[in-house]
Amino acid sequence: MREKLYLLPGTQCDDRLWAPLVTRLFDTVELVPLAIPMNMGFPDIAELLVSQLSESTVNLLGFSLGGYVAAEIAVRYPERIARLCVLANSPKPLPTAELEQRAQALRLIDKVGYRGMSRLRAKSLLDPSHHDDEWIDQLIAMDRAQGVEKLKSQLRDTSDRRDLFAPLSQWHKPILFCASEGDDLVDTEWLTRLSKQNAQVDVHWISSRGHMLPLEHPDSLADAIRKWLTKVGT
Known part of the structure; x- marks a missing residue:
């Protein structure tokens, strides 16, 4: 039986973002794309998306904006998330x-x-x-x-972000962050601090300056995701 993994996209992205990962993971992972709803802030976004999850607990992955949304869902509804994966995002206020x-x-x-x-x-x-x-x-x-x-x-509704360092540092389920070492949109120091604070946090660094990880580095991501899906919380 394949693991199911729900996916949240980044700004102005659609299902084409996930195509390279689908090709590499379809034999062992069922990928289920979700859409980020419009015209609402993060509390309402999280509530609506959680209502769309049919299972009691799920694996959740988000890219960029979707990564922040996924992290918000994980800290607001920890009982619903078995594992969290964040690509190309550090869940904190925007500069x-x-x-x-x-x-x-x-x-x-x-x-x-x-x-x-x-x-x-x-x-x-x-x-x-x-x-x-x-x-x-x-x-x-x-x-x-x-x-x-x-x-x-x-741009309007998802700019007011809070720092999720404290709740994520106390999260006792597997968390995977994947980021390019040279991505200017990611606070690499923030991710390093979190990984030192919480043993459940793994950071998969990619030698690149690109932000579009699912398109640019699907092989590396697929390997990291497979390993993450085998881990269990404490």
Whole structure:
């Protein structure tokens, strides 16, 4: 019987994000994509998503924004989560500079509209070795499919984040973080501190600068996920 693993995507991502992992894990893991609901804050997002989980306890994985959402669910509803995996995210408040960028982006969208993700923005999310059209076009296509209203909701409603270090440091079930060593969107020091504080926390570092781990490094992720799914809590 295959393990079931629920998946939460990142900003402006759809099921194409998971395709490389599905290919590598389908023989042993049933991957179940979820969508992050629009126009609500994290408490309501967590409550709604938990109501969609049919099992009493589940394995939950989130990427980027979805990683923060997954961590929120784990600390709000610990009895529902057997294992937690967070990709390319450190669950803590966003930096002031990023909050300002998000506010500016919302003002610009309201003023002149949204023409889609720029190629420059797409390149900033990828390791330099993946700065070719195939990789960039994948990100632009997912963004286009999600649309401007989804983007506005995610920029507006998911920016107010709390630091989950304290509750995660007390979590007694397996937690896996996967992150690129050079990802500017992840606080690597925060992850290192958490792993030292809680023996249940493993951090799988990838030698890369890319943020889009499920697309860029599916082999490494698949190996780490398989090992994580064999672990049990204390």
